[in-house]
Amino acid sequence: MGLLDKLFKKQDDVAKKEIKEIPWKMLTKEEDLDLILDESEEVSVVIFKHSTRCGISRTVLKQFEKTYDFELTEVQPYYLDLLQYRNVSNAVAEKFKVMHQSPQMIVVKNRVVVHQSSHHEIDADILASF
Numbered sequence: 001m002g003l004l005d006k007l008f009k010k011q012d013d014v015a016k017k018e019i020k021e022i023p024w025k026m027l028t029k030e031e032d033l034d035l036i037l038d039e040s041e042e043v044s045v046v047i048f049k050h051s052t053r054c055g056i057s058r059t060v061l062k063q064f065e066k067t068y069d070f071e072l073t074e075v076q077p078y079y080l081d082l083l084q085y086r087n088v089s090n091a092v093a094e095k096f097k098v099m100h101q102s103p104q105m106i107v108v109k110n111r112v113v114v115h116q117s118s119h120h121e122i123d124a125d126i127l128a129s130f
Helices: 003-008 011-018 032-039 055-067 086-096 124-129
Strands: 044-050 075-081 104-109 112-118
Touching: 032 044, 032 075, 032 086, 044 055, 044 086, 055 124, 075 086, 086 104, 112 124
Parallel strands: 044 075
Antiparallel strands: 044 104, 104 112
């Protein structure tokens, strides 16, 4: 990207080009949790719980998306809008035995939660371990 591009484009447009699109699966139904468990036997699954009204959550999500660099054969990413799907968020906490937090990243591998973090501890690079 040249200097003129930076000068004449809105900062949001510049930032969007620098962020790799994550092929999120939207987590909207409690039944999807059983699919996540099944899927975790083949590939690590990450659930990103996001509060659309929280500035910290928005910042953490942007940082996560900026550093995320995995193929679907390595990690399957799920996005949960916990305000819109609060019942699903509660089911995640219950089924996976993790305390509800926001934002929150939960990693499931072979039907077991192998990592969970929240707020500024969330780091996409940790996914390489799984």
